Amino acid sequence: MPAETPDGALAPRPLLTADRTVTARRLLASARVPDSPPMPVARVQEWLDERASAGRFQVRPVPFGQLRGWSFGPADGNLRHESGRFFSVEGLRARSDATAGGERCQPIIVQPEIGMLGIVAREIDGVLHFLMQAKMEPGNVNTVQLSPTVQATRSNFTGVHRGRGIPHLALFLSRGRARVLVDVLQSEQADWFLAKRNRNMVVEIAPDDDIEVGEDFRWFTFGQLRTLLLRDNLVNMDSRSILACLPTAGGAPGAPGGDVLRSFYDSEARPRHTEAEFGSWLTGVRAQRELVRRLVPLHEVVTDGWRHDEHEIAHTSGRRFRVMGADITAGNREVSSWSQPLIQPQVPGLMALLVKEIGGTLHALVQARVDVGTLNVAELAPTVHCRPADHAGPDAEPAPPYLTDVVSAPTGRVCYDTVQSEEGGRFYHAQNRYSIVRVPDDFPEETPEDYLWLTLAQLTELLAHGNYLGVELRTLVVCAHTLY
Amino acid sequence: MPAETPDGALAPRPLLTADRTVTARRLLASARVPDSPPMPVARVQEWLDERASAGRFQVRPVPFGQLRGWSFGPADGNLRHESGRFFSVEGLRARSDATAGGERCQPIIVQPEIGMLGIVAREIDGVLHFLMQAKMEPGNVNTVQLSPTVQATRSNFTGVHRGRGIPHLALFLSRGRARVLVDVLQSEQADWFLAKRNRNMVVEIAPDDDIEVGEDFRWFTFGQLRTLLLRDNLVNMDSRSILACLPTAGGAPGAPGGDVLRSFYDSEARPRHTEAEFGSWLTGVRAQRELVRRLVPLHEVVTDGWRHDEHEIAHTSGRRFRVMGADITAGNREVSSWSQPLIQPQVPGLMALLVKEIGGTLHALVQARVDVGTLNVAELAPTVHCRPADHAGPDAEPAPPYLTDVVSAPTGRVCYDTVQSEEGGRFYHAQNRYSIVRVPDDFPEETPEDYLWLTLAQLTELLAHGNYLGVELRTLVVCAHTLY
Numbered sequence: 001m002p003a004e005t006p007d008g009a010l011a012p013r014p015l016l017t018a019d020r021t022v023t024a025r026r027l028l029a030s031a032r033v034p035d036s037p038p039m040p041v042a043r044v045q046e047w048l049d050e051r052a053s054a055g056r057f058q059v060r061p062v063p064f065g066q067l068r069g070w071s072f073g074p075a076d077g078n079l080r081h082e083s084g085r086f087f088s089v090e091g092l093r094a095r096s097d098a099t100a101g102g103e104r105c106q107p108i109i110v111q112p113e114i115g116m117l118g119i120v121a122r123e124i125d126g127v128l129h130f131l132m133q134a135k136m137e138p139g140n141v142n143t144v145q146l147s148p149t150v151q152a153t154r155s156n157f158t159g160v161h162r163g164r165g166i167p168h169l170a171l172f173l174s175r176g177r178a179r180v181l182v183d184v185l186q187s188e189q190a191d192w193f194l195a196k197r198n199r200n201m202v203v204e205i206a207p208d209d210d211i212e213v214g215e216d217f218r219w220f221t222f223g224q225l226r227t228l229l230l231r232d233n234l235v236n237m238d239s240r241s242i243l244a245c246l247p248t249a250g251g252a253p254g255a256p257g258g259d260v261l262r263s264f265y266d267s268e269a270r271p272r273h274t275e276a277e278f279g280s281w282l283t284g285v286r287a288q289r290e291l292v293r294r295l296v297p298l299h300e301v302v303t304d305g306w307r308h309d310e311h312e313i314a315h316t317s318g319r320r321f322r323v324m325g326a327d328i329t330a331g332n333r334e335v336s337s338w339s340q341p342l343i344q345p346q347v348p349g350l351m352a353l354l355v356k357e358i359g360g361t362l363h364a365l366v367q368a369r370v371d372v373g374t375l376n377v378a379e380l381a382p383t384v385h386c387r388p389a390d391h392a393g394p395d396a397e398p399a400p401p402y403l404t405d406v407v408s409a410p411t412g413r414v415c416y417d418t419v420q421s422e423e424g425g426r427f428y429h430a431q432n433r434y435s436i437v438r439v440p441d442d443f444p445e446e447t448p449e450d451y452l453w454l455t456l457a458q459l460t461e462l463l464a465h466g467n468y469l470g471v472e473l474r475t476l477v478v479c480a481h482t483l484y
Numbered sequence: 485m486p487a488e489t490p491d492g493a494l495a496p497r498p499l500l501t502a503d504r505t506v507t508a509r510r511l512l513a514s515a516r517v518p519d520s521p522p523m524p525v526a527r528v529q530e531w532l533d534e535r536a537s538a539g540r541f542q543v544r545p546v547p548f549g550q551l552r553g554w555s556f557g558p559a560d561g562n563l564r565h566e567s568g569r570f571f572s573v574e575g576l577r578a579r580s581d582a583t584a585g586g587e588r589c590q591p592i593i594v595q596p597e598i599g600m601l602g603i604v605a606r607e608i609d610g611v612l613h614f615l616m617q618a619k620m621e622p623g624n625v626n627t628v629q630l631s632p633t634v635q636a637t638r639s640n641f642t643g644v645h646r647g648r649g650i651p652h653l654a655l656f657l658s659r660g661r662a663r664v665l666v667d668v669l670q671s672e673q674a675d676w677f678l679a680k681r682n683r684n685m686v687v688e689i690a691p692d693d694d695i696e697v698g699e700d701f702r703w704f705t706f707g708q709l710r711t712l713l714l715r716d717n718l719v720n721m722d723s724r725s726i727l728a729c730l731p732t733a734g735g736a737p738g739a740p741g742g743d744v745l746r747s748f749y750d751s752e753a754r755p756r757h758t759e760a761e762f763g764s765w766l767t768g769v770r771a772q773r774e775l776v777r778r779l780v781p782l783h784e785v786v787t788d789g790w791r792h793d794e795h796e797i798a799h800t801s802g803r804r805f806r807v808m809g810a811d812i813t814a815g816n817r818e819v820s821s822w823s824q825p826l827i828q829p830q831v832p833g834l835m836a837l838l839v840k841e842i843g844g845t846l847h848a849l850v851q852a853r854v855d856v857g858t859l860n861v862a863e864l865a866p867t868v869h870c871r872p873a874d875h876a877g878p879d880a881e882p883a884p885p886y887l888t889d890v891v892s893a894p895t896g897r898v899c900y901d902t903v904q905s906e907e908g909g910r911f912y913h914a915q916n917r918y919s920i921v922r923v924p925d926d927f928p929e930e931t932p933e934d935y936l937w938l939t940l941a942q943l944t945e946l947l948a949h950g951n952y953l954g955v956e957l958r959t960l961v962v963c964a965h966t967l968y
Contacts, residue, residue: 014757014765014936114771114861154774183764185771185860197860199771273498279948280667281498287598287669287683288657290638295778375860376669376681376950377598452498464763465949466860 016179024251030222039218051134077299087111094293098370105304113154129219137424145236178203185466190371244474263362342428500663508735514706523702535618561783571595578777582854589788597638613703621908629720662687669950674855728958747846826912847937
């Protein structure tokens with residue numbers, strides 16, 4: 001029976017996998033190590049700056065006509081690469097009873113390929129460390145951010161990119177040297193992508209495995225990463241997504257500690273709702289909300305308020321986002337220069353999680369959110385997921401539930417508040433404010449029907465499966481690790 | 485906060501849900517009751533015949549031009565209903581490295597609405613009974629089959645159908661009278677539907693709840709249903725799908741009994757692979773297999789060997805399936821006469837599960853199968869899922885793995901073998917042979933990479949989530965209940 005296909009792209013199965021409870025225990029131990037010699041926290045910014053400067057990156061917005069290899073299809077106006085790979089920008093017509101405004105038409109990124117986002121882990125002095133990469137992405141506001149060990153589209157690693165080999169990729173694809181701590185498909189921005197998923201993996205190599213780590217890679221404890229998550233725009237979206245998927249449940253059964261620690265790690269902490277209640281609730285939302293959508297030629301978006309000129313496709317309201325082109329030169333990427341379209345949001349978003357102690361355990365209030373690109377109607381999102389500018393001024397849309405509770409929260413109740421970037425490989429200067437707000441004890445537990453209180457361990461257990469938690473909520477889950 | 489929307493279609497959340505282990509125990513108790521007075525097994529066929537005759541059903545194939553309310557769109561040739569609801573037949577162009585023949589184009593049913601398939605349960609004399617319906621569907625070979633209590637599309641219950649109210653539907657949508665035993669979205673035939681899902685529910689009412697049961701409804705123990713699953717074309721596809729989702733794990737911890745019972749109910753039985761191994765394996769298949777597809781106008785299917793005349797759209801090879809029209813009159817449906825398109829397979833399929841005792845527990849060999857309509861690249865399918873006629877004669881496609889093991893199995897090793905119908909609401913005379921074959925002890929445990937051995941309890945636990953097990957495997961899971 002075949003263990004590997006001739007091109008080596010398919011892994012024998014199944015990979016060796018670790019026990020989730022044991023991983024949870026080891027994650028907590030790593031979380032408690034605030035600094036480590038391979039790359040002390042105090043030196044991280046200097047290292048990133050140094051790598052940015054060594055990379056000699058230039059990102060220049062260009063008119064669509066100057067995008068090398070990209071063009072608008074003559075029949076449908078879709079923006080695509082001459083290879084037929086990577087991604088395309090098309091039109092999407094969608095109708096849902098869960099979103100405002102009836103049927104809408106908008107540009108959307110179509111990327112049917114499933115990419116690989118992987119972090120290599122290894123014990124150093126008995127503590128789990130994660131191999132992070134100083135990586136440039138064209139859309140980053142600050143050029144280089146702390147990225148996963150591997151971040152590759154299928155086109156990257158099957159050769160369409162004509163790039164160099166991707167370091168460490170083999171550790172994720174072949175049985176043998178590494179074992180799996182995390183391996184799951186997760187979604188990305190459902191307002192800009194049509195049902196995009198990436199494979200999120202963490203694999204661990206032996207403590208004495210001699211892996212070659214170049215200048216762009218350094219080992220970090222989870223405690224160090226917790227500190228770095230307190231800084232703006234430093235830990236990139238893909239890293240946050242993967243790290244959020246690390247298991248926590250059962251990592252510290254019955255352990256003393258605050259309610260956050262209990263919510264993540266204590267399997268005996270009582271959640272307000274059982275798994276079965278959660279499942280039935282989400283099934284109900286997915287079944288009863290309507291989401292009907294259809295790809296249409298990109299040129300149809302002009303029928304719904306989008307303007308298309310040589311520099312951008314943008315909404316005439318000045319809201320939403322714009323499609324633009326960029327030309328990139330880089331010294332240390334797989335290929336040294338390329339062009340691509342990028343999506344730029346017009347205003348920053350606010351992603352906020354309300355948390356509350358219920359029965360001695362911290363619970364987070366999540367919503368089942370329908371977006372035009374969601375694979376399966378709805379996924380879990382932060383309590384508040386919006387662009388505040390859309391809900392102010394003339395033509396303001398009605399404010400979503402709980403927005404007021406977030407923006408008017410007293411400083412003392414805001415326990416996390418940073419600006420984080422979305423994926424710089426597709427989005428240009430896309431920054432959102434991520435906040436966690438602890439509400440008072442008398443805050444009502446009753447919620448609108450699309451909202452539910454869950455513990456942090458319930459969320460990390462759901463992350464063993466794909467397409468339950470959207471990418472913005474995954475960021476808030478990993479950011480919640482900064483609260484203990 | 486809103487508990488119910490004005491139209492009453494949205495339920496307050498979450499519904500009351502039962503503990504899965506307790507349900508598993510009660511299911512096993514019901515499985516052990518082979519007959520019950522409300523409808524003795526010996527009288528079932530007579531009752532179904534009587535209901536069929538009372539219904540005065542007539543199903544008549546008609547040319548497309550005689551379908552009332554349905555027509556081919558002038559621009560795209562898509563076959564759709566004048567209301568814009570129900571479903572449409574469109575073209576799908578799909579490419580996958582997992583299926584033969586490169587890019588293919590075929591007709592496909594597009595039905596973005598999520599329907600409701602629900603069974604009401606209730607204790608009678610302390611034993612769980614399920615309320616089944618004698619229901620006619622136009623595509624049934626035998627007119628009436630044993631169907632769920634409720635089987636309704638969203639169009640049915642939001643009024644587009646202009647039909648009468650659907651009995652018992654409210655029990656599934658509103659909190660109060662019933663509690664939930666099963667509630668999950670599951671997929672249907674991925675070679676004929678584009679990413680269709682239905683909500684599969686079992687709700688239980690109190691033993692003394694006075695529910696009105698008309699002539700079309702009767703209560704059955706799970707033991708009775710096990711017996712009826714041994715008969716051809718009796719328990720309909722939707723019933724099989726829902727019943728398969730009933731939890732079994734932990735229902736009889738450490739209990740004596742055969743290896744099938746242990747495989748379903750004993751939580752201490754050791755599976756060959758952990759949940760984490762399963763997750764990583766399926767993620768690997770979904771990430772590494774390519775599935776790229778796009779809806780196209782139905783008239784494009786003629787470019788790939790499909791012929792379209794006034795009576796059918798059929799493949800010129802004589803294989804695959806045909807799209808046809810039917811006119812239906814019925815005395816006891818929500819509306820008394822209607823027209824609709826149906827899909828008719830050209831040859832029956834074979835759905836077979838190899839099972840084998842590994843470490844004292846029965847394991848089933850499942851494959852991660854990519855079909856053109858699968859929501860998320862691949863779902864679990866029977867060991868063998870094929871149309872045997874496609875692999876015989878001239879132009880035969882290569883036989884899939886394990887087909888020989890099934891067709892050449894000695895009679896003594898075939899422990900289940902019946903013909904079951906697929907959904908008669910969309911498919912005309914669609915019958916498949918469902919087999920379970922026990923392989924010898926020396927049968928190799930090594931498999932091709934897209935195959936994995938799982939216990940029956942692992943399968944029923946996965947059924948707490950949507951889109952892991954395809955509909956054909958769900959049928960085989962419920963049929964495996966006949967083996968103990």
